[in-house]
Amino acid sequence: MKLVYELDVYKLAEELSDIIWYDFDKWSKKVQNTIGYQIIRSSDSIAANIAEGYGRYTPRR
Numbered sequence: 001m002k003l004v005y006e007l008d009v010y011k012l013a014e015e016l017s018d019i020i021w022y023d024f025d026k027w028s029k030k031v032q033n034t035i036g037y038q039i040i041r042s043s044d045s046i047a048a049n050i051a052e053g054y055g056r057y058t059p060r061r
Helices: 008-024 029-054
Strands: none
16 A cells, blocks of 8 residues: 555645745735635645545554
8 A cells, every 4th residue: 555645646735735835925914814824724734634534444554
């Protein structure tokens, strides 16, 4: 079985999060404070949720 870090969907989620973090500094302070931090948290949680779900109900090594 593949490790979660080898899954294409996990790699895409990490890439999305990196792109958002990179662009975040370019946004105005108003955008950062109103919706920016929420977008950051939600994009970071995508990969975390994939990892959590992938680890459930798998046989022990």
